[in-house]
Amino acid sequence: MIPVTKPYFPSREKLNTYIDGIYERQWLTNNGELVQELTRRLENYLGVENLLLVSNGTLALQIAYRALGLRDNRAPRHPEAITTPFTFIATASSLKWEGIEPVFADIDPHTWCLDPANIEAAITPNTKAIVPVHVFGNACEVEAIDAIANKHNLKVIYDASHAFGVKYKGESLLKHGDAATLSFHATKLFHTGEGGAIIFKRKEDLERARKMINFGITGPESIEELGINAKMNELQAAMGLCVLDEMEQNLAARAEVWHRYEQALAGTLQLQSRAKALDYNYAYFPVVFKTEAKAVRVAATLKEHGVLARRYFYPSLESVECLNSQKKQAISKNIASRILCLPIYNKLGNAEQKEIIELVNTELAL
Numbered sequence: 029m030i031p032v033t034k035p036y037f038p039s040r041e042k043l044n045t046y047i048d049g050i051y052e053r054q055w056l057t058n059n060g061e062l063v064q065e066l067t068r069r070l071e072n073y074l075g076v077e078n079l080l081l082v083s084n085g086t087l088a089l090q091i092a093y094r095a096l097g098l099r100d101n102r103a104p105r106h107p108e109a110i111t112t113p114f115t116f117i118a119t120a121s122s123l124k125w126e127g128i129e130p131v132f133a134d135i136d137p138h139t140w141c142l143d144p145a146n147i148e149a150a151i152t153p154n155t156k157a158i159v160p161v162h163v164f165g166n167a168c169e170v171e172a173i174d175a176i177a178n179k180h181n182l183k184v185i186y187d188a189s190h191a192f193g194v195k196y197k198g199e200s201l202l203k204h205g206d207a208a209t210l211s212f213h214a215t216k217l218f219h220t221g222e223g224g225a226i227i228f229k230r231k232e233d234l235e236r237a238r239k240m241i242n243f244g245i246t247g248p249e250s251i252e253e254l255g256i257n258a259k260m261n262e263l264q265a266a267m268g269l270c271v272l273d274e275m276e277q278n279l280a281a282r283a284e285v286w287h288r289y290e291q292a293l294a295g296t297l298q299l300q301s302r303a304k305a306l307d308y309n310y311a312y313f314p315v316v317f318k319t320e321a322k323a324v325r326v327a328a329t330l331k332e333h334g335v336l337a338r339r340y341f342y343p344s345l346e347s348v349e350c351l352n353s354q355k356k357q358a359i360s361k362n363i364a365s366r367i368l369c370l371p372i373y374n375k376l377g378n379a380e381q382k383e384i385i386e387l388v389n390t391e392l393a394l
């Protein structure tokens with residue numbers, strides 16, 4: 029069976045060395061040596077400051093909303109955040125979970141990221157923030173979004189779960205927004221098994237979040253903030269350090285797979301239009317078919333041959349009942365109905381990929 033993605037497994041010997049160190053120090057969690065080392069190494073690798081490691085990408089979003097004060101307990105009405113319906117459920121459900129109403133705005137039909145014009149149209153007196161997603165690692169229109177946020181005094185939290193290592197205009201894409209969050213789930217390009225990070229624009233927000241992820245505790249006998257437990261542990265950090273060491277090989281292998289797909293399929297299928305001046309990370313290979321029937325048919329044929337392409341992101345989130353969204357999001361719904369993500373991971377073989385491409389092309393010719 030060929031899955032849509034496979035977790036990256038780094039050198040076992042190296043991981044053992046790190047685990048030996050954990051046993052020697054007898055230190056498993058609470059800002060240990062390896063968590064500190066991974067923080068430094070990631071800041072360096074990504075070219076960012078104010079990075080905080082946390083236990084997963086969903087809590088990264090939730091802590092970012094809290095640290096930036098999206099929910100003001102004294103405010104009479106429900107705070108709202110404008111976000112995209114074309115994303116993984118956690119972007120919107122994390123808002124709802126935190127008592128912030130996700131208000132969807134529709135995406136651009138080519139980039140699949142939030143369309144700034146639709147963001148502006150969705151602003152109400154209750155809007156506190158914009159939560160855009162750099163979907164599949166593409167850059168949102170960050171300049172236009174910044175301008176809207178400044179004009180209306182809104183916070184911007186980018187869900188950058190797909191954008192590890194992506195550069196925009198020569199600099200890390202993660203520098204945009206009051207905060208950007210990453211997921212280090214096993215299936216992501218860079219991972220720690222489970223894990224995540226927040227990159228804050230301002231140091232004081234980082235320091236507030238640092239307290240929040242450790243129950244609000246600031247000393248042996250002092251509790252300063254309402255907090256939760258969202259700490260990364262040493263075993264997660266050990267995995268991350270090993271995966272980071274092998275990032276170049278991982279990226280090179282994925283880029284090869286990505287370019288082989290592009291060469292074979294760009295002529296016949298719609299691919300994502302990526303922002304200019306983007307250094308991409310080759311994390312996903314989504315394709316859009318002419319009709320929903322065709323996308324479903326191709327997925328079924330691939331499955332018959334042991335290949336699991338996935339309908340990412342489907343369904344478009346305005347149709348998820350527990351999010352209580354009323355408004356139609358025509359473009360997102362349309363793209364979501366016709367999209368498939370094809371398998372991409374560092375060990376996907378040339379022959380396997382050839383078979384996938386042939387199966388897709390055969391279906392397209394019918």
Ligand SMILES: *Cc1c(COP(=O)(O)O)cnc(C)c1O
Pocket residue numbers: 084085086087115116118119161187189190211212213222223224
């Ligand atoms: C993976 C992902 C998340 C959630 O991250 P976890 O680490 O699994 O909690 C959130 N948003 C997007 C867009 C994702 O792809």
